[in-house]
Amino acid sequence: MKSLFLLLLLYCTNSLVAQKEMSTGKQNFVLVIHGGAGTITRQNMTEQNERAYKLSLEKALRAGYEILNSGGSSLDAVEATVKILEDNPLFNAGKGAVFTHEGKIELDAAIMNGKNLAAGSMAGVTIIKNPVSGARAVMEKSGHVMLIGKGAEAFAAEQGLDIVDPSYFYTQSRWDSLQNLIKQDSIKNKINKVNTKTLVEEAKNNDSKFGTVGAVALDVQGNLAAATSTGGMSNKKYGRVGDVPIIGAGTYANNATCAISCTGWGEFFIRLVVAKSVSDLMEYKNLSLQKAAEEMIMKKVPQLGGDGGLIAVDKKGNFAMPFNTAGMYRGYIRSDGKAVVKIYKD
Amino acid sequence: MKSLFLLLLLYCTNSLVAQKEMSTGKQNFVLVIHGGAGTITRQNMTEQNERAYKLSLEKALRAGYEILNSGGSSLDAVEATVKILEDNPLFNAGKGAVFTHEGKIELDAAIMNGKNLAAGSMAGVTIIKNPVSGARAVMEKSGHVMLIGKGAEAFAAEQGLDIVDPSYFYTQSRWDSLQNLIKQDSIKNKINKVNTKTLVEEAKNNDSKFGTVGAVALDVQGNLAAATSTGGMSNKKYGRVGDVPIIGAGTYANNATCAISCTGWGEFFIRLVVAKSVSDLMEYKNLSLQKAAEEMIMKKVPQLGGDGGLIAVDKKGNFAMPFNTAGMYRGYIRSDGKAVVKIYKD
Numbered sequence: 001m002k003s004l005f006l007l008l009l010l011y012c013t014n015s016l017v018a019q020k021e022m023s024t025g026k027q028n029f030v031l032v033i034h035g036g037a038g039t040i041t042r043q044n045m046t047e048q049n050e051r052a053y054k055l056s057l058e059k060a061l062r063a064g065y066e067i068l069n070s071g072g073s074s075l076d077a078v079e080a081t082v083k084i085l086e087d088n089p090l091f092n093a094g095k096g097a098v099f100t101h102e103g104k105i106e107l108d109a110a111i112m113n114g115k116n117l118a119a120g121s122m123a124g125v126t127i128i129k130n131p132v133s134g135a136r137a138v139m140e141k142s143g144h145v146m147l148i149g150k151g152a153e154a155f156a157a158e159q160g161l162d163i164v165d166p167s168y169f170y171t172q173s174r175w176d177s178l179q180n181l182i183k184q185d186s187i188k189n190k191i192n193k194v195n196t197k198t199l200v201e202e203a204k205n206n207d208s209k210f211g212t213v214g215a216v217a218l219d220v221q222g223n224l225a226a227a228t229s230t231g232g233m234s235n236k237k238y239g240r241v242g243d244v245p246i247i248g249a250g251t252y253a254n255n256a257t258c259a260i261s262c263t264g265w266g267e268f269f270i271r272l273v274v275a276k277s278v279s280d281l282m283e284y285k286n287l288s289l290q291k292a293a294e295e296m297i298m299k300k301v302p303q304l305g306g307d308g309g310l311i312a313v314d315k316k317g318n319f320a321m322p323f324n325t326a327g328m329y330r331g332y333i334r335s336d337g338k339a340v341v342k343i344y345k346d
Numbered sequence: 347m348k349s350l351f352l353l354l355l356l357y358c359t360n361s362l363v364a365q366k367e368m369s370t371g372k373q374n375f376v377l378v379i380h381g382g383a384g385t386i387t388r389q390n391m392t393e394q395n396e397r398a399y400k401l402s403l404e405k406a407l408r409a410g411y412e413i414l415n416s417g418g419s420s421l422d423a424v425e426a427t428v429k430i431l432e433d434n435p436l437f438n439a440g441k442g443a444v445f446t447h448e449g450k451i452e453l454d455a456a457i458m459n460g461k462n463l464a465a466g467s468m469a470g471v472t473i474i475k476n477p478v479s480g481a482r483a484v485m486e487k488s489g490h491v492m493l494i495g496k497g498a499e500a501f502a503a504e505q506g507l508d509i510v511d512p513s514y515f516y517t518q519s520r521w522d523s524l525q526n527l528i529k530q531d532s533i534k535n536k537i538n539k540v541n542t543k544t545l546v547e548e549a550k551n552n553d554s555k556f557g558t559v560g561a562v563a564l565d566v567q568g569n570l571a572a573a574t575s576t577g578g579m580s581n582k583k584y585g586r587v588g589d590v591p592i593i594g595a596g597t598y599a600n601n602a603t604c605a606i607s608c609t610g611w612g613e614f615f616i617r618l619v620v621a622k623s624v625s626d627l628m629e630y631k632n633l634s635l636q637k638a639a640e641e642m643i644m645k646k647v648p649q650l651g652g653d654g655g656l657i658a659v660d661k662k663g664n665f666a667m668p669f670n671t672a673g674m675y676r677g678y679i680r681s682d683g684k685a686v687v688k689i690y691k692d
Contacts, residue, residue, distance in 0.1 A: 117617045117650065123469075123587075124494050144586045145616045148470050149495045151585025239497025240490045241469075248594045248619035270491045271463045273594035273622040280623065284630035304463065 030218050031064040031077055032319045032332040033057060035091045036211035037263045037309040040327030040343060050343065053090060053329055057341040060084040061333040064217060069335070074217035074225035074259070075113050075136075082109075082132040082227045085213035089171045091329075092211025094130060096171050097231025099178040105169040107231055108245040111135040114224030114253035121245035122156075123148045129162035132229045135245070137161060145247065174234070181235040212244055214261025216253070216313045224259035224315060226251050226275075233266070242266025248276035255315060257282045258289055263328065264301070264308010272300050278312060289313075293320040376564050377410040377423055378665045378678040379403060381437045382557035383609045383655040386673030386689060396689065399436060399675055403687040406430040407679040410561060415681070420563035420571035420605070421459050421482075428455075428478040428573045431559035435517045437675075438557025440476060442517050443577025445524040451515040453577055454591040457481040460570030460599035465491050467591035468498045475508035478575045481591070483507060491593065520580070527581040558590060560607025562599070562659045570605035570661060572597050572621075579612070588612025594622035601661060603628045604635055609674065610647070610654010618646050624658060635659075639666040 035057060064081035068074070086094025097105045109131035110121035120139025123146065128134045137159045138147050147155055157163050214228040228251045230244045243250030243266035250266065252275035253259035260275040269275075274296050281292035293312050301308060302324050309323025311330060321330050321342075331341035381403060410427035414420070432440025443451045455477035456467035466485025469492065474480045483505045484493050493501055503509050560574040574597045576590045589596030589612035596612065598621035599605035606621040615621075620642050627638035639658050647654060648670050655669025657676060667676050667688075677687035 119617050142584065142586075143613075144584070145613045146587040146592070148585040148587055151583065155584040237497065238488065238490070238501040239494040240488075241492040241494055246492070246592055246594070247616050248592070248622060252619070267489075267491045270593050271465050273598070273619065276594060276619040276622050277626065280626035280630055284626055 028218070028222075028317050028335065029068040029220050030313055030317045030319055030332060030334045031061060031068060031081065031215060032217070032311040032313055032321060033060055033064070033081055033085070033213070033215045033330065034261065034263050034309065034311045034321070035085060035213050035329030037307075037323045037325045037328035038210055039325065040329070042344060045343070053343060054341045056085070056088050056090055057329060057331045058339045060088075060215075061331050061339045061341070064215060065333045065337060065339070068217060068219055069337070071220055073221070074219040074223050075111070077217045077219065078215040078225045078227040079111060079132055079136055081215040081217075082213055082229050083130045086130050086132060086229050091213045092231045093213040093229040095169055096174065097169050098174050098211065098234035101182070101235050101237045103178065105166055105231060106236070106239070107131045107229070108241060109135045109227070109229040110245045110247060110251040111139060111227040112225065112247060112251055112253040112259070113139070114226075114255040114259055117254060119145050119247045119251075121146045121247060121251070122152045123241045123245040124239055125149070125152050125156070126166050127153055127163050128156045129164045129168065132227050133161055135227070146245065169231075177234055185235070210264060210266070210308070212250070212263035214251070214263060214311060216259040216261050216311050216319075218259070218313050218315065218317050222255070222315060224253045224255050224313065226253040226259040226261050228261040228263075243269035243274070246270055248273050250275060252276050252279055254279050258312050258314040260310055260312040262308060262310040264323075264325070265306040268301050268304050268306025269308065272296065272304060274301065274310065278310070282314070289318050290320045293322050297322040297324055374564070374568075374663050374681065375414040375566050376659055376663045376665055376678060376680045377407060377414060377427065377561060378563070378657040378659055378667060379406055379410070379427055379431070379559070379561045379676065380607065380609050380655065380657045380667070381431060381559050381675030383653075383669045383671045383674035384556055385671065386675070388690060391689070399689060400687045402431070402434050402436055403675060403677045404685045406434075406561075407677050407685045407687070410563060411679045411683060411685070414563060414565055415683070417566055419567070420565040420569050421457070423563045423565065424561040424571045424573040425457060425478055425482055427561040428559055428575050429476045432476050432478060432575050437559045438577045439559040439575040441515055442520065443515050444520050444557065444580035447528070447581050447583045449524065451512055451577060452582070452585070453477045453575070454587060455481045455573070455575035456591045456593060456597040457485060457573040458571065458593060458597055458599040458605070459485070460572070460601040460605050463600060465593045465597075467492045467593060467597070468502075469494045469587045469591040470585055471495070471498050471502070472512050473499050473509050474502045475510045475514065478573050479507055481573070492591065515577075523580055531581070556610060556612075556654070558596075558609035560597070560609060560657060562605040562607050562657050562665075564605070564659050564661065564663050568601070568661060570599045570601050570659065572599040572605040572607045574607040574609075589615035589620070592616055594619050596621060598622050598625055600625050604638075604658050604660040606639075606656055606658040608654060608656040610669075610671070611652040614647050614650050614652025615654065618642065618650060618652075620647065620656065624656070628660070635664050636666045639668050643668040643670055
């Protein structure tokens with residue numbers, strides 16, 4: 001009888017603890033971020049740079065954590081987190097974006113709400129301070145999913161978003177990168193007359209030119225969201241758009257499966273519709289999040305000749321951060337508030 | 347002994363016939379096309395218009411058939427077929443495209459090769475006579491997948507594609523439609539002050555404003571291809587882009603599964619990544635083409651609140667043309683050369 005009473009007491013106590021953890025929102029949320037994948041090795045990194053990247057990633061994680069920890073939505077968390085990364089000149093998105101061949105900035109971003117499959121994206125915008133907030137406005141206030149160029153900018157201005165002069169996005173290091181790339185191109189062009197082959201070869205030789213930021217989250221209500229933002233490819237021409245603003249390619253979220261944000265050689269992520277494929281491998285083939293993410297990043301993308309990585313979180317709070325490049329700026333934080341940030345493979 | 351000889355003779359003859367059919371390319375090819383889905387009913391159609399649509403669809407099928415019947419590729423067939431539909435003022439693509447709110451034409455198109463998952467697309471272009479050929483040039487000659495706006499136009503011009511003055515695309519009937527829509531908007535705006543709700547409601551009330559053309563094909567080599575082209579949504583604002591140029595949403599092809607071209611309320615097709623979903627339902631859930639296509643068009647799209655249809659062909663030559671609207675301009679042709687075109691449900 002005494003032991004039965006003790007068992008009952010133990011059961012009630014456990015239930016109360018569980019309930020309390022739920023009600024304070026301390027349970028079951030997770031935020032994962034990336035700041036781009038590529039040829040990122042210890043040899044090429046100064047100690048000072050490494051510290052700057054790590055602190056920046058941690059700052060972004062903290063901003064999202066505050067929202068999730070106070071019971072906020074995954075949608076608010078991924079937007080706030082990506083805004084911090086957009087405002088940081090270290091990353092190729094918002095301030096610090098790479099330049100086009102013509103010396104301009106053309107930004108792309110997308111956001112998706114796993115709860116209702118609402119989605120918004122912008123491509124080729126030049127004066128919107130935070131394209132991820134532009135994407136969110138498209139999702140919530142335009143009746144559309146994708147707006148591009150001048151039209152997208154007019155919409156953002158009407159919606160009262162922060163509009164800046166294009167010079168806001170300028171950073172010396174990105175400008176220098178562009179000049180180097182143009183110089184390399186010019187030498188190449190003197191050797192081979194510019195032709196189709198050169199264009200295709202140029203596109204192939206861009207391992208170090210990519211960069212993207214992104215965030216995925218699961219909130220205490222069990223809702224998933226994903227957001228991605230980028231300046232695209234350095235020295236890009238002809239209004240090139242990568243996978244970031246393409247729903248299903250670089251960005252996707254569905255409460256039934258997972259939320260995903262990709263980074264890498266965008267053309268391959270579009271052709272393989274990578275983000276939706278991860279979700280479908282879970283939904284239709286019953287793969288785990290980790291297996292589904294690895295199937296795309298470690299197998300399908302390199303098989304086709306591309307590279308990159310992704311971050312993903314599922315409805316149970318499992319997360320994956322696979323990449324097939326030397327490094328990927330990445331990090332995660334859960335309800336325990338311990339931020340973990342990583343750059344290299346080990 | 348005599349019967350064994352006869353059996354052997356029969357076997358050899360059959361093999362030779364089968365081989366001959368293969369080598370003359372008379373076997374196993376199919377081309378399916380659409381010219382848009384929507385409120386298309388017998389009541390709203392004159393006999394003359396119906397005949398014009400049917401003749402136009404048949405002409406497009408014949409062009410693709412000639413290519414496929416002489417052993418040409420599915421890629422060449424879908425491009426040639428879509429070009430014919432783009433050049434036809436009856437359909438909302440190329441000449442005859444609908445106008446934006448500002449009275450301009452903004453065209454989107456995509457093409458995909460199921461053999462190697464190569465893909466190309468253009469969005470928001472205003473001077474390229476045949477955007478589907480623009481998309482093909484992007485796929486084959488840019489090293490990229492998606493180009494937008496002025497950049498895409500500069501690329502097309504450099505590649506020697508047909509460039510036209512925007513006035514080329516003008517048709518009186520589309521202009522009149524725009525004026526009607528603007529008048530309706532103006533009345534609505536006097537009643538409700540323009541606000542977010544109005545924008546979203548406007549987007550909802552566009553059943554009759556959509557239109558798209560597309561083609562999918564299987565060639566005698568067993569290769570699949572898909573192409574889609576559109577002027578988008580009449581009276582569209584803010585550089586809106588629909589599902590057509592989004593690989594995986596409105597256009598997709600993969601020799602392992604099927605080739606797909608969608609038409610309808612693009613926002614829903616993007617959010618559901620419809621074309622890739624059909625392919626994944628086949629690849630990962632072993633559904634037939636018909637079942638997979640119906641799962642998306644008769645269930646998922648209307649469940650989310652959207653409407654439209656798609657055409658699809660699989661590697662065995664099975665094809666599907668489901669739609670959840672009153673009608674869809676559509677047709678198919680196989681190696682027997684008999685063109686079948688349909689408009690309404692029955």
